[in-house]
Amino acid sequence: MRKGMFALAAAGLLATGSMAACGDDSGTDPGSTGASGGAAIGKVGVILPDTSSSQRWGTDDPKFLKAAFDAAGVTVDIQNAQGDKSQFQTIADGMISSGVKVLMIVNLDSGTGKAVLDKAKAAGIATIDYDRLTLNGGADYYVSFDNVKVGELQGQGLVDCLTEDKAVKPVVAELNGSPTDNNATLFKQGYDSVLKPKYDDGTFVKGPDQSVPDWDNTQAGTIFEQMLTENRNIKGVLAANDGLGNAAISVLKKNKLNGKVPVTGQDATVQGLQNILAGDQCMTVYKAIKQEADAAAGLAVALAKGEKPTTATGTTKDPESGADVPSVLLTPKSITKATVKDVIADGFVTKEAICTAAFAAACTEAGIS
């Protein structure tokens, strides 16, 4: 499976146009366009959520999306709402009035996401939920990973690390993602399906279990500090992404417990991969963002050309509306110290970014040459 997935991701597209639009939070910048499309081809608007809950939104997604649209010769306006829901709506209004033919969003919550999708639809604009499903949102398409599978990999990763550590009845703390992100619900569904049987048969002990509003890393640190103060015996941490994991690791460091308490993650961020190499993080989940961006851009390009996309062969049931949303769902991959090199080989991160002086020895040890 790994080979197939990586081979797919390796079929690369080259970035050709300007990156000026990426990460632009200036609202309705009409200059933020990419390669010029033909007159008949519509423009695409993309709204990303923030630049603080994960490295991906400020760095990886805009880069890969821009490259995919540029390669197709379709004009794209990529903006980031910086975690601000009213800014999200302002950006959407600007894109809608600028005449985009397709709007792609990563919602900040389903309510504001739905409001934007409704407006777009009323203006005859095709809509795509990117990465996060907007509950009851009625988007035309959804592109993401198998998010329950992401959670299963996290749960299994923690089980593997605790087993390797020969932990006896370890207390496990859960630091969940934002309660307003449907993905966080799916991740939890996945890891709890692995952990609950362990709690039930007494192999593991269920410890504190809390959601982190807006995936806020600072709040995650505060929450985990509280958890550890109330339960010094925490022996494993299921953190839903690398940012939350790093927040827990920082607290563990202060208590000289880092490396002794396995912590999970997600997104294969530079920081997460370095935490893995340092022995402070047990695993991460790599989601090949390039594949996700290519899949979403592929749908958007077809729609911008007035064609019916043929690539959304799956469906996702919206649990609120009951609608079956045509979907592309990709496969995530578990990464441990031994496989950090696979993320580099896939071109998602560079050896230079990961193997800085402080990590040089660990990189050699992990077979990163």
Ligand code: BGC
């Ligand atoms: C994404 C994750 C990300 C998290 C926080 C989720 O919806 O799937 O990749 O870490 O949001 O931004």
